[in-house]
Amino acid sequence: MSAFEIAGRAWESRLIVGTGGFRSLETMERALEASGTEIATVALRRVDPTAQGSVLDVVEQLGLFLLPNTAGCYTARDAVRTAQMAREALETDWVKLEVIGDDRTLFPDAVELLRAAEQLVADGFVVLPYTNDDPILARRLEEVGCAAVMPLGSPIGSGAGIRNPYNLQILIEHAGVPVILDAGVGSASDAALAMELGCDGVLLASSVARAKDPVAMAHAMRKAVEAGYEARQAGRIPRRLYAEASTPGDGISGH
Amino acid sequence: MRIELNGRAIDVGGGATVADAVAAAGAADRRGVAVAVEGEVVPQSQWDATALTEGQHVDVLHAVQGG
Numbered sequence: 001m002s003a004f005e006i007a008g009r010a011w012e013s014r015l016i017v018g019t020g021g022f023r024s025l026e027t028m029e030r031a032l033e034a035s036g037t038e039i040a041t042v043a044l045r046r047v048d049p050t051a052q053g054s055v056l057d058v059v060e061q062l063g064l065f066l067l068p069n070t071a072g073c074y075t076a077r078d079a080v081r082t083a084q085m086a087r088e089a090l091e092t093d094w095v096k097l098e099v100i101g102d103d104r105t106l107f108p109d110a111v112e113l114l115r116a117a118e119q120l121v122a123d124g125f126v127v128l129p130y131t132n133d134d135p136i137l138a139r140r141l142e143e144v145g146c147a148a149v150m151p152l153g154s155p156i157g158s159g160a161g162i163r164n165p166y167n168l169q170i171l172i173e174h175a176g177v178p179v180i181l182d183a184g185v186g187s188a189s190d191a192a193l194a195m196e197l198g199c200d201g202v203l204l205a206s207s208v209a210r211a212k213d214p215v216a217m218a219h220a221m222r223k224a225v226e227a228g229y230e231a232r233q234a235g236r237i238p239r240r241l242y243a244e245a246s247t248p249g250d251g252i253s254g255h
Numbered sequence: 256m257r258i259e260l261n262g263r264a265i266d267v268g269g270g271a272t273v274a275d276a277v278a279a280a281g282a283a284d285r286r287g288v289a290v291a292v293e294g295e296v297v298p299q300s301q302w303d304a305t306a307l308t309e310g311q312h313v314d315v316l317h318a319v320q321g322g
Contacts, residue, residue: 020320046280047288054287066318069321088296088299
Protein backbone atom coordinates (compact mmCIF):
# COMPACT_ATOMS: atom_id res chain seq x y z
CA MET A 1 0.00 0.00 0.00
CA SER A 2 1.19 3.50 -0.69
CA ALA A 3 1.17 6.03 2.11
CA PHE A 4 -1.66 8.51 2.42
CA GLU A 5 -1.73 11.92 4.01
CA ILE A 6 -4.00 13.57 6.51
CA ALA A 7 -3.27 17.25 7.12
CA GLY A 8 0.14 16.89 5.49
CA ARG A 9 1.20 13.96 7.65
CA ALA A 10 1.93 10.65 5.90
CA TRP A 11 0.64 7.32 7.22
CA GLU A 12 1.66 3.86 6.06
CA SER A 13 -1.32 2.04 7.53
CA ARG A 14 -4.79 2.90 6.32
CA LEU A 15 -6.42 1.31 9.35
CA ILE A 16 -7.24 3.36 12.45
CA VAL A 17 -8.28 1.41 15.55
CA GLY A 18 -10.37 2.58 18.47
CA THR A 19 -9.30 1.44 21.94
CA GLY A 20 -12.81 1.08 23.35
CA GLY A 21 -14.55 -2.15 24.27
CA PHE A 22 -11.60 -4.49 24.80
CA ARG A 23 -11.91 -6.98 27.61
CA SER A 24 -8.45 -6.16 28.90
CA LEU A 25 -5.59 -3.77 28.23
CA GLU A 26 -3.42 -6.75 27.37
CA THR A 27 -5.81 -7.91 24.64
CA MET A 28 -6.04 -4.35 23.38
CA GLU A 29 -2.27 -4.10 23.17
CA ARG A 30 -1.93 -7.33 21.19
CA ALA A 31 -4.82 -6.42 18.90
CA LEU A 32 -3.41 -2.96 18.17
CA GLU A 33 -0.10 -4.56 17.32
CA ALA A 34 -1.71 -7.19 15.07
CA SER A 35 -3.74 -4.52 13.24
CA GLY A 36 -0.61 -2.72 12.09
CA THR A 37 -2.31 0.59 12.86
CA GLU A 38 -0.37 3.77 13.48
CA ILE A 39 -3.27 5.69 15.02
CA ALA A 40 -5.35 4.73 18.07
CA THR A 41 -8.32 6.69 19.36
CA VAL A 42 -8.99 7.42 23.02
CA ALA A 43 -11.82 9.15 24.86
CA LEU A 44 -11.73 11.65 27.71
CA ARG A 45 -13.66 11.02 30.90
CA ARG A 46 -13.70 12.19 34.49
CA VAL A 47 -10.83 10.76 36.48
CA ASP A 48 -11.72 7.50 38.17
CA PRO A 49 -9.27 6.88 41.02
CA THR A 50 -10.13 3.16 41.08
CA ALA A 51 -9.21 2.58 37.40
CA GLN A 52 -6.51 -0.01 36.82
CA GLY A 53 -3.77 0.58 34.24
CA SER A 54 -3.60 3.31 31.68
CA VAL A 55 -4.56 3.19 28.03
CA LEU A 56 -1.98 5.92 27.46
CA ASP A 57 0.87 3.74 28.68
CA VAL A 58 -0.08 0.98 26.26
CA VAL A 59 -0.57 3.24 23.26
CA GLU A 60 2.64 5.14 23.90
CA GLN A 61 4.62 1.97 24.42
CA LEU A 62 3.48 0.79 20.99
CA GLY A 63 4.57 4.13 19.56
CA LEU A 64 1.13 4.92 18.17
CA PHE A 65 -0.28 8.34 17.42
CA LEU A 66 -3.05 9.23 19.88
CA LEU A 67 -6.27 10.53 18.39
CA PRO A 68 -8.65 11.80 21.08
CA ASN A 69 -12.36 11.73 20.33
CA THR A 70 -15.31 13.69 21.62
CA ALA A 71 -17.50 10.61 22.07
CA GLY A 72 -20.58 11.21 24.17
CA CYS A 73 -20.96 14.88 23.25
CA TYR A 74 -24.43 16.01 22.12
CA THR A 75 -23.75 19.69 21.50
CA ALA A 76 -21.11 21.71 19.68
CA ARG A 77 -20.35 23.43 22.96
CA ASP A 78 -19.54 20.18 24.78
CA ALA A 79 -17.57 18.81 21.85
CA VAL A 80 -15.45 21.96 21.55
CA ARG A 81 -14.69 21.93 25.26
CA THR A 82 -13.84 18.22 25.21
CA ALA A 83 -11.51 18.78 22.26
CA GLN A 84 -9.82 21.63 24.08
CA MET A 85 -9.36 19.47 27.16
CA ALA A 86 -7.96 16.67 25.01
CA ARG A 87 -5.48 19.10 23.51
CA GLU A 88 -4.39 20.11 26.97
CA ALA A 89 -4.20 16.56 28.33
CA LEU A 90 -2.61 14.84 25.35
CA GLU A 91 -0.73 17.70 23.69
CA THR A 92 -2.29 17.15 20.29
CA ASP A 93 -4.43 19.42 18.18
CA TRP A 94 -5.89 16.48 16.28
CA VAL A 95 -9.40 15.44 17.19
CA LYS A 96 -11.90 12.88 16.04
CA LEU A 97 -15.01 15.01 16.27
CA GLU A 98 -18.16 13.22 17.34
CA VAL A 99 -21.37 15.10 18.06
CA ILE A 100 -24.24 12.67 18.33
CA GLY A 101 -27.97 13.19 18.11
CA ASP A 102 -29.29 10.45 20.38
CA ASP A 103 -28.03 7.48 22.31
CA ARG A 104 -30.06 4.85 20.47
CA THR A 105 -28.68 5.44 16.98
CA LEU A 106 -25.54 7.38 17.86
CA PHE A 107 -26.09 9.12 14.54
CA PRO A 108 -24.29 12.45 14.17
CA ASP A 109 -26.23 15.65 14.77
CA ALA A 110 -25.43 17.37 11.48
CA VAL A 111 -26.16 20.90 12.67
CA GLU A 112 -24.11 20.68 15.86
CA LEU A 113 -21.35 18.77 14.09
CA LEU A 114 -20.84 21.45 11.46
CA ARG A 115 -20.93 24.17 14.10
CA ALA A 116 -18.33 22.39 16.23
CA ALA A 117 -16.11 21.67 13.23
CA GLU A 118 -16.10 25.32 12.23
CA GLN A 119 -15.17 26.47 15.74
CA LEU A 120 -12.44 23.88 16.18
CA VAL A 121 -10.84 24.61 12.81
CA ALA A 122 -10.82 28.32 13.73
CA ASP A 123 -9.16 27.33 17.02
CA GLY A 124 -6.33 25.58 15.16
CA PHE A 125 -7.47 21.97 15.43
CA VAL A 126 -6.97 19.24 12.83
CA VAL A 127 -10.57 18.08 12.71
CA LEU A 128 -11.60 14.58 11.60
CA PRO A 129 -15.38 14.49 11.86
CA TYR A 130 -17.49 11.37 12.26
CA THR A 131 -20.34 12.14 9.89
CA ASN A 132 -23.37 10.75 8.12
CA ASP A 133 -23.02 9.13 4.71
CA ASP A 134 -24.34 12.40 3.29
CA PRO A 135 -22.25 13.83 0.44
CA ILE A 136 -23.58 17.35 0.99
CA LEU A 137 -22.76 17.40 4.69
CA ALA A 138 -19.33 16.00 3.86
CA ARG A 139 -18.82 18.85 1.43
CA ARG A 140 -19.85 21.39 4.06
CA LEU A 141 -17.41 19.86 6.54
CA GLU A 142 -14.66 20.03 3.96
CA GLU A 143 -15.53 23.66 3.19
CA VAL A 144 -15.15 24.70 6.83
CA GLY A 145 -11.66 23.18 6.83
CA CYS A 146 -11.89 19.61 8.12
CA ALA A 147 -8.76 17.58 7.35
CA ALA A 148 -10.76 14.46 6.43
CA VAL A 149 -14.34 13.26 6.52
CA MET A 150 -15.32 10.07 8.30
CA PRO A 151 -18.72 8.82 7.16
CA LEU A 152 -20.48 5.95 8.89
CA GLY A 153 -21.29 2.72 7.08
CA SER A 154 -24.05 1.94 9.59
CA PRO A 155 -24.60 2.74 13.29
CA ILE A 156 -21.61 2.59 15.65
CA GLY A 157 -21.15 -0.91 17.02
CA SER A 158 -23.95 -2.36 14.87
CA GLY A 159 -21.68 -4.46 12.69
CA ALA A 160 -24.21 -3.93 9.89
CA GLY A 161 -21.56 -3.02 7.32
CA ILE A 162 -21.99 -0.42 4.61
CA ARG A 163 -25.74 0.14 4.25
CA ASN A 164 -25.57 2.73 1.50
CA PRO A 165 -22.61 2.08 -0.77
CA TYR A 166 -24.10 4.39 -3.42
CA ASN A 167 -24.07 7.41 -1.13
CA LEU A 168 -20.58 6.53 0.01
CA GLN A 169 -19.42 6.31 -3.59
CA ILE A 170 -20.85 9.74 -4.42
CA LEU A 171 -19.32 11.19 -1.26
CA ILE A 172 -15.91 9.75 -2.21
CA GLU A 173 -16.09 10.99 -5.81
CA HIS A 174 -16.67 14.55 -4.66
CA ALA A 175 -14.36 14.66 -1.64
CA GLY A 176 -11.18 16.70 -1.80
CA VAL A 177 -9.94 15.41 1.57
CA PRO A 178 -9.33 11.82 2.69
CA VAL A 179 -12.46 9.76 3.33
CA ILE A 180 -12.27 7.30 6.20
CA LEU A 181 -15.12 4.89 6.85
CA ASP A 182 -15.82 5.31 10.52
CA ALA A 183 -18.56 3.01 11.82
CA GLY A 184 -20.49 -0.13 11.14
CA VAL A 185 -17.72 -2.52 10.16
CA GLY A 186 -18.69 -6.00 11.31
CA SER A 187 -16.15 -8.22 9.65
CA ALA A 188 -13.22 -8.11 7.26
CA SER A 189 -15.39 -8.03 4.12
CA ASP A 190 -16.89 -4.70 5.22
CA ALA A 191 -13.44 -3.14 5.59
CA ALA A 192 -12.40 -4.52 2.20
CA LEU A 193 -15.56 -3.15 0.58
CA ALA A 194 -14.94 0.30 2.03
CA MET A 195 -11.50 0.34 0.43
CA GLU A 196 -12.80 -1.07 -2.86
CA LEU A 197 -15.36 1.73 -2.98
CA GLY A 198 -12.46 4.16 -2.75
CA CYS A 199 -12.18 5.07 0.91
CA ASP A 200 -8.70 6.22 1.90
CA GLY A 201 -8.89 4.38 5.20
CA VAL A 202 -11.07 2.58 7.73
CA LEU A 203 -11.60 3.35 11.41
CA LEU A 204 -13.03 0.55 13.50
CA ALA A 205 -13.22 -0.57 17.10
CA SER A 206 -16.11 -2.86 18.10
CA SER A 207 -15.61 -5.36 15.28
CA VAL A 208 -12.17 -6.11 16.68
CA ALA A 209 -12.68 -5.44 20.39
CA ARG A 210 -15.83 -7.55 20.65
CA ALA A 211 -14.78 -10.33 18.29
CA LYS A 212 -14.37 -13.78 19.81
CA ASP A 213 -10.65 -13.47 19.13
CA PRO A 214 -9.82 -9.75 18.91
CA VAL A 215 -6.16 -10.29 18.02
CA ALA A 216 -6.97 -12.58 15.09
CA MET A 217 -9.71 -10.21 13.90
CA ALA A 218 -7.31 -7.26 14.09
CA HIS A 219 -4.95 -9.14 11.80
CA ALA A 220 -7.82 -9.98 9.44
CA MET A 221 -8.79 -6.30 9.30
CA ARG A 222 -5.24 -5.35 8.43
CA LYS A 223 -5.28 -7.75 5.49
CA ALA A 224 -8.79 -6.72 4.44
CA VAL A 225 -7.83 -3.06 4.24
CA GLU A 226 -4.74 -3.95 2.24
CA ALA A 227 -6.64 -6.30 -0.08
CA GLY A 228 -9.44 -3.78 -0.63
CA TYR A 229 -6.93 -1.05 -1.40
CA GLU A 230 -5.04 -3.23 -3.87
CA ALA A 231 -8.27 -4.33 -5.57
CA ARG A 232 -9.31 -0.70 -5.94
CA GLN A 233 -5.96 0.15 -7.52
CA ALA A 234 -6.18 -2.92 -9.78
CA GLY A 235 -9.56 -1.86 -11.16
CA ARG A 236 -12.39 -4.35 -10.87
CA ILE A 237 -14.38 -5.72 -13.81
CA PRO A 238 -17.83 -4.25 -14.36
CA ARG A 239 -20.86 -6.11 -13.05
CA ARG A 240 -22.88 -7.84 -15.79
CA LEU A 241 -26.23 -9.57 -15.72
CA TYR A 242 -25.17 -12.35 -18.07
CA ALA A 243 -22.11 -14.54 -18.40
CA GLU A 244 -19.03 -13.65 -20.36
CA ALA A 245 -16.99 -16.77 -21.08
CA SER A 246 -13.41 -16.68 -19.96
CA THR A 247 -12.55 -19.66 -22.14
CA PRO A 248 -12.56 -19.15 -25.94
CA GLY A 249 -15.52 -20.78 -27.71
CA ASP A 250 -13.65 -21.55 -30.93
CA GLY A 251 -12.05 -24.90 -31.69
CA ILE A 252 -14.25 -27.04 -29.53
CA SER A 253 -14.13 -30.65 -30.81
CA GLY A 254 -17.17 -31.82 -32.75
CA HIS A 255 -17.94 -28.38 -34.29
CA MET B 256 -14.93 25.90 51.01
CA ARG B 257 -17.19 23.67 48.93
CA ILE B 258 -16.70 23.00 45.25
CA GLU B 259 -18.31 20.58 42.83
CA LEU B 260 -15.60 18.22 41.67
CA ASN B 261 -16.44 15.84 38.82
CA GLY B 262 -20.11 16.15 39.67
CA ARG B 263 -19.75 15.66 43.41
CA ALA B 264 -19.74 18.31 46.13
CA ILE B 265 -16.61 18.16 48.26
CA ASP B 266 -14.93 20.29 50.90
CA VAL B 267 -11.54 21.73 50.12
CA GLY B 268 -9.52 24.02 52.36
CA GLY B 269 -9.61 27.77 51.95
CA GLY B 270 -7.10 28.89 49.34
CA ALA B 271 -7.34 25.59 47.45
CA THR B 272 -6.02 25.69 43.89
CA VAL B 273 -6.76 23.76 40.74
CA ALA B 274 -3.74 21.60 41.57
CA ASP B 275 -5.43 20.65 44.86
CA ALA B 276 -8.60 19.72 42.98
CA VAL B 277 -6.60 17.48 40.64
CA ALA B 278 -5.13 15.67 43.64
CA ALA B 279 -8.56 15.41 45.28
CA ALA B 280 -10.01 13.92 42.10
CA GLY B 281 -7.56 11.04 42.47
CA ALA B 282 -5.42 11.59 39.38
CA ALA B 283 -2.32 9.45 39.83
CA ASP B 284 -0.12 11.95 38.04
CA ARG B 285 -0.49 15.04 35.89
CA ARG B 286 0.29 13.32 32.63
CA GLY B 287 -2.73 12.97 30.37
CA VAL B 288 -4.98 15.03 32.66
CA ALA B 289 -6.95 18.16 31.78
CA VAL B 290 -9.02 20.48 33.94
CA ALA B 291 -11.94 22.79 33.23
CA VAL B 292 -13.26 25.26 35.79
CA GLU B 293 -16.78 26.45 34.99
CA GLY B 294 -16.30 24.97 31.52
CA GLU B 295 -13.08 26.87 30.80
CA VAL B 296 -9.91 24.87 30.28
CA VAL B 297 -7.14 25.74 32.73
CA PRO B 298 -3.69 24.98 31.24
CA GLN B 299 -1.50 22.74 33.33
CA SER B 300 1.06 25.53 33.72
CA GLN B 301 -1.53 27.52 35.68
CA TRP B 302 -2.85 24.81 38.00
CA ASP B 303 -0.72 25.82 40.96
CA ALA B 304 -1.49 29.51 40.63
CA THR B 305 -5.21 29.30 39.94
CA ALA B 306 -7.24 29.66 43.14
CA LEU B 307 -10.70 28.15 43.37
CA THR B 308 -13.70 29.97 44.76
CA GLU B 309 -16.78 28.78 46.63
CA GLY B 310 -19.23 26.72 44.58
CA GLN B 311 -17.15 26.40 41.43
CA HIS B 312 -17.65 23.43 39.12
CA VAL B 313 -14.39 21.67 38.40
CA ASP B 314 -13.96 18.84 35.92
CA VAL B 315 -10.81 16.72 35.96
CA LEU B 316 -10.56 14.47 32.91
CA HIS B 317 -8.12 11.89 31.65
CA ALA B 318 -7.80 9.57 28.68
CA VAL B 319 -9.72 6.30 28.78
CA GLN B 320 -10.37 3.56 26.26
CA GLY B 321 -12.76 4.74 23.58
CA GLY B 322 -13.64 4.29 19.93
